[in-house]
Amino acid sequence: MQEPFDIFIGPTPYSVFPEEDNTFTIFKDGKEYTQIQKDTEGVWLKMDYETGLPLFDEDVEVNEIGRQIGLYQAEK
Numbered sequence: 706m707q708e709p710f711d712i713f714i715g716p717t718p719y720s721v722f723p724e725e726d727n728t729f730t731i732f733k734d735g736k737e738y739t740q741i742q743k744d745t746e747g748v749w750l751k752m753d754y755e756t757g758l759p760l761f762d763e764d765v766e767v768n769e770i771g772r773q774i775g776l777y778q779a780e781k
Contacts, residue, residue, distance in 0.1 A: 712773040714766075721774055728752070731770060741767050 707723040720732040727743040740752040749771030750759035
């Protein structure tokens with residue numbers, strides 16, 4: 706399993722904790738923020754905390770977090 710890593714979107718720090726099946730737990734400003742999962746190449750889904758199921762609403766911030774994860778992984 707991949708080790709946790711940090712990304713930045715503008716001045717905002719995000720800590721990324723890889724889980725199974727292209728799922729990542731995201732911490733924003735040191736606090737647990739959300740869990741996301743890769744859907745397609747450019748689309749990432751926010752996961753519902755209560756059910757663990759993906760929410761199919763498009764979220765610009767989640768997609769940018771996912772894009773940054775992809776860039777980080779491509780560097781490895």
